[in-house]
Amino acid sequence: MKTCLIVDDSRVVRKVARRIVEDLGLQCDEAEDGQKAYEACEKTMPDAVLLDWNMPVMSGIEFLEKLRQMPGGTAPKVVFCTTENDLAHITRAVQAGADEYIMKPFDSDIIRDKFSQVGII
Amino acid sequence: MHIRDFDFYKDFLYKKSGLSLTSDKSYLLDSRLTPIARQFGYASLDAMTTTLRAVPPQDLVKAVVEAMTTNETSFFRDSKPFDTFRDTVLPYLLKKRATTKRLRIWSAACSSGQEAYSLAMLLKEKANLTAGWTIEIMGTDISEDIVAQAQKAEYSQFEVQRGLPIMLLMKYFTQVGDRWQLRDDIKSMVKFKYFNLLDNMAALGTFDIIFCRNVLIYFDPPLKKQVFEGMARQLSDDGFLFLGGAETIMGFTETFKPLGQYRGLYGLTKTEYDQESLAQTGS
Numbered sequence: 001m002k003t004c005l006i007v008d009d010s011r012v013v014r015k016v017a018r019r020i021v022e023d024l025g026l027q028c029d030e031a032e033d034g035q036k037a038y039e040a041c042e043k044t045m046p047d048a049v050l051l052d053w054n055m056p057v058m059s060g061i062e063f064l065e066k067l068r069q070m071p072g073g074t075a076p077k078v079v080f081c082t083t084e085n086d087l088a089h090i091t092r093a094v095q096a097g098a099d100e101y102i103m104k105p106f107d108s109d110i111i112r113d114k115f116s117q118v119g120i121i
Numbered sequence: 122m123h124i125r126d127f128d129f130y131k132d133f134l135y136k137k138s139g140l141s142l143t144s145d146k147s148y149l150l151d152s153r154l155t156p157i158a159r160q161f162g163y164a165s166l167d168a169m170t171t172t173l174r175a176v177p178p179q180d181l182v183k184a185v186v187e188a189m190t191t192n193e194t195s196f197f198r199d200s201k202p203f204d205t206f207r208d209t210v211l212p213y214l215l216k217k218r219a220t221t222k223r224l225r226i227w228s229a230a231c232s233s234g235q236e237a238y239s240l241a242m243l244l245k246e247k248a249n250l251t252a253g254w255t256i257e258i259m260g261t262d263i264s265e266d267i268v269a270q271a272q273k274a275e276y277s278q279f280e281v282q283r284g285l286p287i288m289l290l291m292k293y294f295t296q297v298g299d300r301w302q303l304r305d306d307i308k309s310m311v312k313f314k315y316f317n318l319l320d321n322m323a324a325l326g327t328f329d330i331i332f333c334r335n336v337l338i339y340f341d342p343p344l345k346k347q348v349f350e351g352m353a354r355q356l357s358d359d360g361f362l363f364l365g366g367a368e369t370i371m372g373f374t375e376t377f378k379p380l381g382q383y384r385g386l387y388g389l390t391k392t393e394y395d396q397e398s399l400a401q402t403g404s
Binding site: 090100107109113116 | 283288
């Protein structure tokens, strides 16, 4: 079973996203900021990361830049999922190695479409 | 809604648009037509129905038909047909039309334009293969409102996230407030016009590829046959028809046949397609 790390500082968003991603057949783990996500990836590299941008301690973009430097860190498909919805943020995310980008608010159709486009499902 | 009114609308919609309204969809009449009655200044839906029965004004007829037709669509909807188009049908026709260098594509019942524009973006991505070619994409729909929307090519944040890869959003759209405007170089590749699939298709000219996905499911067998046969007449001899994944021609027409392993892809029964070439171009 493929795994997905859900990174968001809102417990509510994590819960909603987790239910959607689990329905797509992935096994989920959660992290509440970039630092915790980094530590989780050090233990086990997930197949996919659903990633918020603005979080305390370490932001999503900082995490992504660090992740891509880690051994095996280019493998996970990273899908941003954030309220940042302007072209500048999207461009920066893609340049940092994001595979897809979801602008909040999202629904299950959007997550399914994006996960399918990056080849996770 | 009264039963006799349901029967009236069923008959009315069938004659005007080909839509087969089944009784399980009767609730749609209330939910979709009540706003129309209000918009046209009728005291109630019943009052509007009375007028429609007696002397239906042209603009009201159009509004009712538009409200009852479904506009569900998204960019690269179902994704597979677009892979088949890009990897199989396009290379096949580029070979077959190498001397004329012309292709015409029809997105029938195009709704707000996502299918036609998805094709335009795919062609743009393959621009190296089509240099010097004249490729025309036409989108038609029975709703003038939706045709106007398609021409505008401006989409909500939700719409640009359904099926559209982020790279294509970055490449071909400009953000305007909270909306996304398709850039002119893609927009100008598609022409839209109002067209009722029950009308004579000859005026549209001949096409090499027709997309008519998830449209005829709303039509009854005799109308399905009529539309299939109309499309067969407008299709070039070695042209292609794309239907929705859950649709079939079986039992409705013998003018088309499914083409090999590609789900939803059909060709003319009278034509021998170069199977080897079709298989080869598939990647």
